[in-house]
Amino acid sequence: MFKKIDHIEIVTDELHRTIDFYNDVLGFKLRERQRVDRSGLGVPMDIVYMDLNGTVIELMSYDGASPDPAPEREHLGYRMMALEVEDMQKAADYLFAKGIKIIWGPKESPKGIRAEICDPNGNHIELRQWFECAQKKDNCPRDSDIGGNGIGLPEKFYEVLRHEGLVALASIGNDGQHLVNTWNSYVQVTDDERLLLPVGRMNKTEKNVVKNDQVLLTLGAREVTGMRGAPGTGFLIRGTAEFLSAGRDFDTVKTKFPWARAALRVTIGNITQTL
Numbered sequence: 001m002f003k004k005i006d007h008i009e010i011v012t013d014e015l016h017r018t019i020d021f022y023n024d025v026l027g028f029k030l031r032e033r034q035r036v037d038r039s040g041l042g043v044p045m046d047i048v049y050m051d052l053n054g055t056v057i058e059l060m061s062y063d064g065a066s067p068d069p070a071p072e073r074e075h076l077g078y079r080m081m082a083l084e085v086e087d088m089q090k091a092a093d094y095l096f097a098k099g100i101k102i103i104w105g106p107k108e109s110p111k112g113i114r115a116e117i118c119d120p121n122g123n124h125i126e127l128r129q130w131f132e133c134a135q136k137k138d139n140c141p142r143d144s145d146i147g148g149n150g151i152g153l154p155e156k157f158y159e160v161l162r163h164e165g166l167v168a169l170a171s172i173g174n175d176g177q178h179l180v181n182t183w184n185s186y187v188q189v190t191d192d193e194r195l196l197l198p199v200g201r202m203n204k205t206e207k208n209v210v211k212n213d214q215v216l217l218t219l220g221a222r223e224v225t226g227m228r229g230a231p232g233t234g235f236l237i238r239g240t241a242e243f244l245s246a247g248r249d250f251d252t253v254k255t256k257f258p259w260a261r262a263a264l265r266v267t268i269g270n271i272t273q274t275l
C-alpha cells in the first residue's frame, strides 16, 4: 500500500542559495520548478523539486510571507535527513575543499561513521557511511573492541610521536587551503586525547580557524614500522581546532615551550593510519 518516502519538504527564504547548495555541493539535480500564484499563506510561492539518485527534496519559498524560524534547540518531531556516503574520508576531504564545515563528527562506531553538516537554512544533514559488516548484517565489532571513547588513539600513533618528523596542519580560509608545520616532538596529548601544538606565529591559521575550525593534520615517522611491514608509518587526522591563550592546556604548552604565544588544541574527530 505505502511504497516509500516520496520526498522531503524544506521551506526556505534563501531559495537560490539553497538550490546551489543541494546542487553544487551535494549533487542533487533540479527536476522541476513550479510557480504557485496563491499558496496556503495567501501569497505566491516557488516550488523546486531536486533529485539525488531517486530521493527527492521539495524546496518551497513564499513571496512576501515570513514563516517562523526553525527551532534551534532539540525538539520533538522531524529532526534531519541522512545521506549515505560511500567513503566518509573522501566526503570530508571534498567538503573541506568546498569550504563546507562539518559541524559534528566524523565519529566512528563499529557499524559505520557519522558526521553532520548544515544547509544554508541551518537544517542539519547527517552523513552516514555504513561498514560492510553492517550491510551484510554480519557481526560488527563492539564499541569496546575499537577503543574507549570511540576514537582511542592507537599505540602506533604514540610511537610515531616518540620519533622526530614533520607535522603538517591544513586549515581553510577565504583564499583556499593553508598549510603550516610543527615537529612530532612538539605535539603533546591531553588526558582526553586532544592534541596540543605550540603556536609561535600561525597568525593566518588562527584567522582561518576562527571562521572554520575544521583542520586536517598529517604526521609520520620513518623509524616506525607501518602496515604490512612498510618502513615508516603515518596518520591522517581530521579534527576541530581552537587557539588557547589561557587555561590548563595553554599552561601545558607554555611550560614546555616558553616562546609559545598560544596553544593550538585539536579535538580529533577521526584518525586513519595511511601507511
Ligand SMILES: Cc1cc2nc3c(=O)[nH]c(=O)nc-3n(C[C@H](O)[C@H](O)[C@H](O)COP(=O)(O)O)c2cc1C
Pocket: 166, 179, 180, 181, 182, 183, 186, 198, 199, 200, 201, 202, 203, 204, 205, 206
Ligand atoms: C619544521 C617546521 C616546524 C615549525 N614549527 C612551528 C611551531 O611549532 N609553531 C609555529 O607557530 N610555527 C611553526 N613553524 C612555522 C609554521 O609552519 C608557519 O609557517 C608559521 O607559524 C606561520 O603561520 P601562518 O602562515 O599560519 O601565519 C614551523 C615550520 C617548520 C618548517
